[in-house]
Every structure is written in structure tokens, then in C-alpha cells.
Amino acid sequence: MPRPHVEPYVDRDFGFKKMTLSGMPNGIQYKTLSMDTDNGAVTMTVQYDAGFSQPPGFSCSEYEFLLMEGSVTIGDQIWTKGSYFYVPAGVHMPKWSSKEGALALIFYNFGPPSFQESDADHDDADDRTQLKMINSYEGLDWMMTARRMPGVAPGCGVKPLRNDPKTGASTFLYCMVPGFWQDNISYHDVAEEAYHIWGTSWMMQFGNLPTGGYFWRPAYINHGCFASEKGILAIGRTDGDLHNHFHHDPFSNPKENAERAAAVYARQRPAMYKWILTQDHNHVPHDFENPDDHVDPMKSGPSQMIESDGSHWP
Ligand SMILES: [Fe+2]
Incomplete structure (x- = not known):
């Protein structure tokens, strides 16, 4: 992962940009924290606008997610701040929405942000049993x-x-x-x-x-x-x-x-x-x-x- 040395960097000093990557849902704003320019892997602060909605689907590369403010509803479950997800590549998630909006960190480990609408996992998806969804503030010592x-x-x-x-x-x-x-x-x-x-x-x-x-x-x-x-x-x-x-x-x-x-x-x-x-x-x-x-x-x-x-x- 040849990312350059970034230190120190304070994201509060910079504004959000509108996410316009092809295939990504509307209603996402982001700040890039670091990026591997060889493969597009990236760490971002993301703001989901109030009323955000994303259909069921998957990412082509694995990502990790930490919710810092607000809430997101995934399927019929509401996730609040402290929620941490590890989502393997190609593993589909139910519909996401955020009524009030949400502030999060997202870590794409091996490829750029991507989203493909789907009701099922990709044929070559990574191991679904590795999917992890917990509230790290409430569920861990x-x-x-x-x-x-x-x-x-x-x-x-x-x-x-x-x-x-x-x-x-x-x-x-x-x-x-x-x-x-x-x-x-x-x-x-x-x-x-x-x-x-x-x-x-x-x-x-x-x-x-x-x-x-x-x-x-x-x-x-x-x-x-x-x-x-x-x-x-x-x-x-x-x-x-x-x-x-x-x-x-x-x-x-x-x-x-x-x-x-x-x-x-x-x-x-x-x-x-x-x-x-x-x-x-x-x-x-x-x-x-x-x-x-x-x-x-x-x-x-x-x-x-x-x-x-x-x-x-x-
Ligand atoms: Fe260290």
C-alpha cells in the first residue's frame, strides 16, 4: 500500500466535496484523508446527507466503516454512533438510509469506492462469514x-x-x-x-x-x-x-x-x-x-x- 506519509492532517480544516464517482449513490460528501494512487484504496471522512438512501448492493472491494455522529438504518436495524462494520468485497448489504444524516469514517483497503445495486452477493464475493457489524461503544470493554x-x-x-x-x-x-x-x-x-x-x-x-x-x-x-x-x-x-x-x-x-x-x-x-x-x-x-x-x-x-x-x- 504505497500511500504517502500524511501527518499531521486535520480534516476540520477542510470542506467536504460532493461524491460524484460513477455508480455511487447521491447524498454523500467526503474528505480524502489518504489514498493509494496505484489501486485507488482510500480513507475518507464521509457525511451522509439527511434523507440519504441507498438500495441493496455491494462494493467491489472490502471496506471498514465507523459511524461517529447521527444514525443509519440498514435493513430494519438502526445503527448509532460507535457502529463499526467490516464488509468483505462483493458481499451485499440491505438498503441503507439516514433520516437525520450521519458522519462516518470509511476505509477502502484495496480498491476505490464503488457501489453496485444487487439483491445478492457477487459470484466471486469474499467470505460472507467475515462480515462484522457491531457497536464498538456499547458492545466492547x-x-x-x-x-x-x-x-x-x-x-x-x-x-x-x-x-x-x-x-x-x-x-x-x-x-x-x-x-x-x-x-x-x-x-x-x-x-x-x-x-x-x-x-x-x-x-x-x-x-x-x-x-x-x-x-x-x-x-x-x-x-x-x-x-x-x-x-x-x-x-x-x-x-x-x-x-x-x-x-x-x-x-x-x-x-x-x-x-x-x-x-x-x-x-x-x-x-x-x-x-x-x-x-x-x-x-x-x-x-x-x-x-x-x-x-x-x-x-x-x-x-x-x-x-x-x-x-x-x-
Ligand atoms: Fe505507533
């Missing part, structure tokens, strides 16, 4: 202890929403309690993305991120220390398995961070590291449990690195 080690500082809570079992890509709500602080610097081997539903946090490299603040951060970019005076509520996502690499050098660049991550990997999983080094560069690993997968990280990896001058690497 906060996990206030670190989910992984090394973990973030106490006072940062998480509600896991979705985890891709193959890639480890994840979507989650997170919060910082009032007075939260963390005094180290972190980076990851994957891209991460977040949007502030409410509240302001501060980060050493990028300053204050208020309500409506957003970032798409490619792998290996330093972020932290952190603080939040009054706390925040946010949604976060990664495009692969998240490992926290912590350190205290504010001047290290992404290439040095990647080098350090590889050194840790070589120490901790030496046999795998050695095996990788002995394969030729065009070798695509084969997974006997998922024989149809042909993932070449050099071409379609979950994230990309970025040089300190902003250019992409490799």
Missing part, C-alpha cells in the same frame, strides 16, 4: 493492559475491532486517559493510520493532533514521546502485524530504524533470518497451508519505507 510486549505506557486502552489472521493487519479503537504520557520513541515494521474521534494528543515530532486529526504513517518513522492533557478517543489501523520498536534517539532515520529492526530479528529468529538471506531475490515464499496465496512482499508488501527526505525506499 476497554483492554487497559498492553496487548503485546513491549507495550505502550499505562493509560492507553484498546478495543480490538478486527484482525486479519493472515497478515496481522488490525483495526482497533484506542483511548488515552487524561494525563497520559509516554517518554520513549517508537516505530513499527508496518504502516499505521489513526483518526482522532475526540480529543487532543501531543507528539514530539508532529505537535498537537486535535479532534478530526489524522495520520497515515509508513513503516519505520519515529513517533513519540506522547502526552495528552484531557485524553482522547481514536480509531487506529495497521496493514500488518504491529511490533513496537522503542528507543530514545530522536535523530535516527527510517533506514537506520529498519536496520535496527532487522538486527533484532536476526538475534531473535536467527534460523529464519539466515534462510531468508540464502534465498534469491525473486523467491516468493510458499505457504503449504495457504497454497493459493502468492504474496511477494517486494511487490505487494503491506507497507513501504520512506527516506528522511520524503522519497520512498526501496
Whole structure:
């Protein structure tokens, strides 16, 4: 997903545009937060006008959806703020409508926004059993202890929403309690993305991120220390398995961070590291449990690195 580094960005500073993409229903306004210009994958803030209505149908690519204000009626069920959906590609949804209008985030992971009217799933639809529709505000408890080690500082809570079992890509709500602080610097081997539903946090490299603040951060970019005076509520996502690499050098660049991550990997999983080094560069690993997968990280990896001058690497 070669999206450029977007950070910080505050959607409240920009107006909505009318959605005019061919096939999309009327009554949608949007703000683009980040986009992969290779495949059209995009994250948007969307406003559904009062009286919005969309017939039954499906999207040609998967999407995730978080309702922040207002309500939408899907079929005969009313969904209020905090509602989170994961809709696989080609899986059809009943009629959508919004009497009062709604403000939401929508994440198209692998392709541009699309809509095709239909009463049934597409013949090649992804697995319908993966469809997920929950209210994340009312139906989940906060996990206030670190989910992984090394973990973030106490006072940062998480509600896991979705985890891709193959890639480890994840979507989650997170919060910082009032007075939260963390005094180290972190980076990851994957891209991460977040949007502030409410509240302001501060980060050493990028300053204050208020309500409506957003970032798409490619792998290996330093972020932290952190603080939040009054706390925040946010949604976060990664495009692969998240490992926290912590350190205290504010001047290290992404290439040095990647080098350090590889050194840790070589120490901790030496046999795998050695095996990788002995394969030729065009070798695509084969997974006997998922024989149809042909993932070449050099071409379609979950994230990309970025040089300190902003250019992409490799
Ligand atoms: Fe992070």
C-alpha cells in the first residue's frame, strides 16, 4: 500500500466535496484523508446527507466503516454512533438510509469506492462469514493492559475491532486517559493510520493532533514521546502485524530504524533470518497451508519505507 506519509492532517480544516464517482449513490460528501494512487484504496471522512438512501448492493472491494455522529438504518436495524462494520468485497448489504444524516469514517483497503445495486452477493464475493457489524461503544470493554510486549505506557486502552489472521493487519479503537504520557520513541515494521474521534494528543515530532486529526504513517518513522492533557478517543489501523520498536534517539532515520529492526530479528529468529538471506531475490515464499496465496512482499508488501527526505525506499 504505497500511500504517502500524511501527518499531521486535520480534516476540520477542510470542506467536504460532493461524491460524484460513477455508480455511487447521491447524498454523500467526503474528505480524502489518504489514498493509494496505484489501486485507488482510500480513507475518507464521509457525511451522509439527511434523507440519504441507498438500495441493496455491494462494493467491489472490502471496506471498514465507523459511524461517529447521527444514525443509519440498514435493513430494519438502526445503527448509532460507535457502529463499526467490516464488509468483505462483493458481499451485499440491505438498503441503507439516514433520516437525520450521519458522519462516518470509511476505509477502502484495496480498491476505490464503488457501489453496485444487487439483491445478492457477487459470484466471486469474499467470505460472507467475515462480515462484522457491531457497536464498538456499547458492545466492547476497554483492554487497559498492553496487548503485546513491549507495550505502550499505562493509560492507553484498546478495543480490538478486527484482525486479519493472515497478515496481522488490525483495526482497533484506542483511548488515552487524561494525563497520559509516554517518554520513549517508537516505530513499527508496518504502516499505521489513526483518526482522532475526540480529543487532543501531543507528539514530539508532529505537535498537537486535535479532534478530526489524522495520520497515515509508513513503516519505520519515529513517533513519540506522547502526552495528552484531557485524553482522547481514536480509531487506529495497521496493514500488518504491529511490533513496537522503542528507543530514545530522536535523530535516527527510517533506514537506520529498519536496520535496527532487522538486527533484532536476526538475534531473535536467527534460523529464519539466515534462510531468508540464502534465498534469491525473486523467491516468493510458499505457504503449504495457504497454497493459493502468492504474496511477494517486494511487490505487494503491506507497507513501504520512506527516506528522511520524503522519497520512498526501496
Ligand atoms: Fe505507533
